[in-house]
Amino acid sequence: MAEPAVIEVKDLSKHYGSVRAVDGISFCIAQSTTCALLGGNGAGKTTTIAMLLGLLLPTSGQIRILGEDVPRYRQRVLPRMNFSSPYVDLPQRLTVAENLTVYARLYGVRHVWERLAALGRDLDIDAFFKRPYGSLSAGQKTRVALAKALLNEPEILLLDEPTASLDPDTADRMRRILTDYQRRSGATLLLASHNMSEVERLCDQVIMLRTGRVVATGAPRELIRRYGRKDMEEVFLDIARGIQSGEVVE
Amino acid sequence: MNGISAHRIGALALRYLYLLRSSRVRIIELAYWPTVQMILWGFITRYLAGHSDVLNQATGLLLSGVLLWDILFRSQLGLSVVFFEELHARNLAQLLISPLQPIELIIALMAISLVRTVLGVGIAVLLAIPFYGFNLFSLGLPLAGFFLNLLLMGWAIGLLVSALVLRYGMGAESIAWAAIFALAPLCGIYYPVATLPGWLHPLAWALPASHVFEGMRAVLLDHTFRLDFFLQALLLNVGYLGLGIGVFLATVHKARERGSLLQSGE
Numbered sequence A: 001m002a003e004p005a006v007i008e009v010k011d012l013s014k015h016y017g018s019v020r021a022v023d024g025i026s027f028c029i030a031q032s033t034t035c036a037l038l039g040g041n042g043a044g045k046t047t048t049i050a051m052l053l054g055l056l057l058p059t060s061g062q063i064r065i066l067g068e069d070v071p072r073y074r075q076r077v078l079p080r081m082n083f084s085s086p087y088v089d090l091p092q093r094l095t096v097a098e099n100l101t102v103y104a105r106l107y108g109v110r111h112v113w114e115r116l117a118a119l120g121r122d123l124d125i126d127a128f129f130k131r132p133y134g135s136l137s138a139g140q141k142t143r144v145a146l147a148k149a150l151l152n153e154p155e156i157l158l159l160d161e162p163t164a165s166l167d168p169d170t171a172d173r174m175r176r177i178l179t180d181y182q183r184r185s186g187a188t189l190l191l192a193s194h195n196m197s198e199v200e201r202l203c204d205q206v207i208m209l210r211t212g213r214v215v216a217t218g219a220p221r222e223l224i225r226r227y228g229r230k231d232m233e234e235v236f237l238d239i240a241r242g243i244q245s246g247e248v249v250e
Numbered sequence B: 001m002n003g004i005s006a007h008r009i010g011a012l013a014l015r016y017l018y019l020l021r022s023s024r025v026r027i028i029e030l031a032y033w034p035t036v037q038m039i040l041w042g043f044i045t046r047y048l049a050g051h052s053d054v055l056n057q058a059t060g061l062l063l064s065g066v067l068l069w070d071i072l073f074r075s076q077l078g079l080s081v082v083f084f085e086e087l088h089a090r091n092l093a094q095l096l097i098s099p100l101q102p103i104e105l106i107i108a109l110m111a112i113s114l115v116r117t118v119l120g121v122g123i124a125v126l127l128a129i130p131f132y133g134f135n136l137f138s139l140g141l142p143l144a145g146f147f148l149n150l151l152l153m154g155w156a157i158g159l160l161v162s163a164l165v166l167r168y169g170m171g172a173e174s175i176a177w178a179a180i181f182a183l184a185p186l187c188g189i190y191y192p193v194a195t196l197p198g199w200l201h202p203l204a205w206a207l208p209a210s211h212v213f214e215g216m217r218a219v220l221l222d223h224t225f226r227l228d229f230f231l232q233a234l235l236l237n238v239g240y241l242g243l244g245i246g247v248f249l250a251t252v253h254k255a256r257e258r259g260s261l262l263q264s265g266e
Helices: A045-052 A070-080 A095-107 A112-122 A137-151 A168-185 A196-202 A220-227 A232-238 B004-023 B025-048 B057-086 B090-098 B102-132 B142-168 B177-189 B198-205 B208-222 B228-256
Strands: A005-016 A019-030 A035-039 A058-064 A080-084 A156-160 A186-191 A205-212 A212-216
Touching: A005 A045, A005 A080, A005 A186, A005 B208, A019 A186, A019 A205, A019 A212, A019 A220, A035 A045, A035 A196, A045 A058, A045 A070, A045 A156, A045 A186, A058 A070, A058 A212, A058 A220, A080 A137, A095 A112, A112 A137, A137 A156, A137 A168, A137 A186, A156 A168, A168 A196, A205 A220, A205 A232, A212 A220, A212 A232, A232 B004, B057 B090, B057 B102, B057 B177, B057 B208, B090 B102, B102 B142, B102 B177, B102 B228, B142 B177, B142 B208, B142 B228, B177 B198, B198 B208
Parallel strands: A035 A186, A035 A205, A080 A156, A156 A186
Antiparallel strands: A005 A019, A005 A058, A205 A212
């Protein structure tokens, strides 16, 4: 039996004057799946994620997450979600432990120190718990940001380029952590990424955006087959350049 | 050895000029402080020149005025500067995707403002005892009423300023420092409202702080606590604080419409 949809988006639009950042997109994401939101720069990925988080109000359309209408009742779902992005920072002068403690309390985590210790071990960040967040390298910051995103053991985890700025070894560990977390918790993951091998490895479902519209959806293998390409990198290039599936390109 | 480079210094100076040019607020700010100080001390001089009896108690009046004024100043800064730190740290988006509600953010800002005000002003109040032999606590119980009203007014201004910066960006940050000083000459910190020109009286009486400072003078000069001043200040504060909270919440809502929360601080 198919898992129920935990993210339902219907005719969602966000317009800034005459600019249509997101233009009537619809999709569903089933529980316990890992879904990639793909598209070139300006395709509407970040706008879509910001609307899912309730950080941005849609011009029109519906968003239901875990059965709740997000624009109206975001406070009901936010405790069950979390988000990580290398482009959204944490206070620089606070130590890693202080930052995580603040967010653990914001998310109502019960046994804060136990949770921090577990995340410290899993993400290998306990060595710099006492260091100011601002003194960390980009890769270390990304791991701390992921720790912050896993604090409340979210049912839905939104990730904006989760392995950006990480070296291949650390990126690989991060992907394993995410896979393990998803398997263990049954969480639903939605990630925006430009790393197509990561998408092939992690994701069950792909939603391709171009100029604010959904132009293709499906499993990575299905899309590769449909576009007659050897990997998602080539499928991405086809879609970003506006080439339709089945179209022969010389 | 690398010497000092006039080219690099010039380049950096140019960068600062570009920054200044990009914000009208910063340009206005250049002339702002000297003007406000000049006005403020002009009124003080005028008041003291005409009241020789007051000169006997000048130390108490001036120090009480300075310290109570600092409660207002610190409570406003304690709220808005902490909010700006969230913007500088690009942390506001993280906060607003957490279960934290905007009203909770406001309350937290108020709480930290209270702590910062008590710490900041408390030290000055204690130092005034050995330095000048002046104890602000000699105002007695009315001090609690003055403190409450100044704190509330500081929060109201702090919220309005924070909303302005959220709407117009960090270029408007200097308003946080300027806003409260714009009101200083009207508040009658060091002189009664009657010292001001008549056409400024309605404006002065519209400010809760004016009632507080008149109340302070009543305690120091007449040894009476004016309940009417206290209640008028409180009533005005309820209105201003309601306005501050409403404008702040509306600005956060507007930022969610405009999509500026992700970019805030940049």
